[in-house]
Amino acid sequence: MTYIITPTPGKSPAALGGKAKALASLQGASLPIPPWFVVSPTAFQDSLTAAGHAALSAGNPAEVLIALQLLSPAEPVCLAVAAALTRLCPQGELVAVRSSALDEDGNEHSFAGQLDSFLFVSPTDVAKQIAAVWRSGFHERVLAYRREKCLTPLPAPPAVLIQRMVSADVAGVAFSADPVSGRRGVAVVSGVFGLGTSLVSGECDADTWRVDRNGTIVEVELADKETAHRADPETGEGVRSTVIAPEDAKKPCLSDGQVREVAALARSAASHFGRPQDIEWAIEGDRLHLLQSRPITSLAALPDPDGELNIWDNSNIAESYGGVTTPLTFSFARHIYEEVYRQFCRIMAVPKKAIVANERIFPRMLGLVRGRVYYNLLNWYRLLALLPGFTTNRRFMEQMMGVKEGIPDEILTEALATCKVGRMQDAFNLSRSLGGLVLNQLGLQKNIDRFYARMNRALAPPNPPLEELRPDELVAHYRMLEEQLLTRWDAPLVNDFFAMVFYGLLRKVMATWCGDGNETLQNDLLSGEGGIISAEPAKRVREMAEVVAEDEALTELLATGDVPRSHAASIAHPALGPLYQGYLARFGDRCLDELKLESATLLDDPSPLLCSVGEFARRIRSGRALAPFDETALRQVAQLKVRVALAGHPLRRILLTWILKQARARVRDRENLRFERTRLFGRVRRIFVELGKRFAADGILAEARDIFALEKEEIFGFVEGTASGTDLRGLAALRQAEFLRWQSAEPPSDRFDTRGMVNHAQTCRSTNPTPAVPQGESLQGLGCCPGLVRGRARVITDPRGAVIREGEILVAERTDPGWIMLFPACCGLLVERGSLLSHSAIVAREMGIPAVVSLAGITAWLKDGDWVELDGASGQVRKLDQTEVPADAE
Structure with a gap:
């Protein structure tokens, strides 16, 4: 029977246990490990009495502890250990006897300090201390630790590490990454005079150094080291505490060169294992030894504060993509934002070279954090910084883009380092851009007309209809929409820009020239413009309700929510039928969260429309329905205030008239062009719904709506042969399970920061105080x-x-x-x-x-x-x- 395991290059059997297995691996990498061997767990089994075997088989911890009280290594084990000691310590050198349990120093559980270790043990006492280590493997503190970590009640017998003792002049621990702050690029070295046991036990404070990746010592904390542990084989643990001379107590225990050497050793261990390591080290004379290495398990819960800063904000985007959003919607929206704002930069005459140099901005305008869509705010600022005039008009641009809370200047300066241009260049770019904007403004209406024509052509009913197209034809239809519309969204972009410009100018002149401190006068002037499609659904609902109100039975039917009967009765009604079907044809794609592809539209479920008409009809029948408010009254009062304020200022009146005309037209077109976005999203939604039906029919997905759990390019890649994986059913199930977890979990804050990996170890909580609930009555x-x-x-x-x-x-x-x-x-x-x-x-x-x-x-x-x-x-x-x-x- 083999009781002794010695280091063998390239081999690290499991029987070595966690601690010795790590040393064997590091020794193979030529790191400075003191000589050692291991007493295998088999030696424990062969040393047990019959009572001990029975107690272990029963699995009763209390009985196991009693049975192990008199445990000592069997004679064959003692003979094997003695022979191994002769080879390890030919001159009778002292050794350390330490545990090396199977679970010890693992990636998830360290068992640090749970099992006993003995230092400066003479070869004649090794057998006795081996038995003591065995017993410590079943100590109550170990069993309690296992219960806390939800491990099996009884551990496997520990292997025992026998290592030639290093009588350290200086010793300590080192971390290849900072376990407190989480900084992966900073090594932490802690050291004390004498043995490292004074540090591990907490008896003595340690000197601490932090060393960056360049080997620069960036921080030093020197402790008042009053005691040191030295060798004393006569004590139970082999060490005793000695007093440090007062003149040496505050001296650093390591030179700068030694600090760098220890930090490099910790990083070498981390490089070898491919993850940050916590090592124990000792220096005897001028030689550095590596005594132990284990993973830093606490880092898994810490982001790296040196990682890339991202600021996430959903103050505006949540209105379009509220709550948990499916992968399909996010992948589609992210692509839309990428293409649209790349076009926007071209329209604003941003030099092509600058667009290419900042290409990474555009795919990262949006992020998906715990299932929810956020603006990646720093990338929006990087985009703004590309626009001519940003260096002199930053605040105005923030206002136009709807940024509610600015970014601190010191953060913004760093974030915009790659986008920054000089004032002279910026002024030149601005003058060129203004020339292009004047041309865009002059030709905007024609551009809008061409956009509508292109939209109508692209969204004309396909022949054959979507319901009859093959998957490859559906993908081709989407590609056509992308080419004709998604990458040519010029008119809405230009109009939105001028809507922001003229609305901002109008608000400014109202405050400056008309003394409008409440900033409401410009809204009154814009009221009652007419021709805004956002108001049309309300008009149509009222019109249908007036028809329904003439029939009490039909009113109650629609109001009760019996969808099949209500739908059939509405279509069959001679007066209501054309109005109802006309509404669905025009606004059937409007729905709650209409920009989320997974949202059910009125074409899928008309119950909200039917109930709304029924409830409105009830109000009409009861005489509680008010007449539509005449918005022109607000407008007329506002115009009168302006005439009074600008009396005697003819030039101001002329300029205001032009600004107001432009603002009214641009705001009207902004609302109407947004409806065109709804139309486009409606067509895209139906394409993916049909693809889901095809995939479900062919068994590719379990259900048709599982299509929303996939990303756009995963779907197209499956059809077109560019996908790296084809188990869409399994992928959809995995995603759905994850998104269900996000739906039930507490959502992230509306605004928060992340460092480094966005989806790992982040709290996603705002550092700003929660806004107080309004007080008063x-x-x-x-x-x-x-x-x-x-x-x-x-x-x-x-x-x-x-x-x-x-x-x-x-x-x-x-x-x-x-x-x-x-x-x-x-x-x-x-x-x-x-x-x-x-x-x-x-x-x-x-x-x-x-x-x-x-x-x-x-x-x-x-x-x-x-x-x-x-x-x-x-x-x-x-x-x-x-x-x-x-x-x-x-």
């Missing part, structure tokens, strides 16, 4: 539809399946076109975000619903059932006390 917002109403608050975060009861006021953080189905039932509307031009404001005015927007924190300030009063003209919102609540209120 009233809030001031932006009134956007006049009317004074009182009612119960209904706070809704997800409109799917939500019900608004008669007399309730809808309270929401934001709304999109899908929310319109809830509007007819409410008597008032309160929205946390928004402006007079936001979707909620436009629809509220069309439906005659008193509304206030831009109410920061209102979804936290109010809770379901609170009685509240809103004034849609002044923007004042007030909680009602008990005396103001109607007596008949439930």
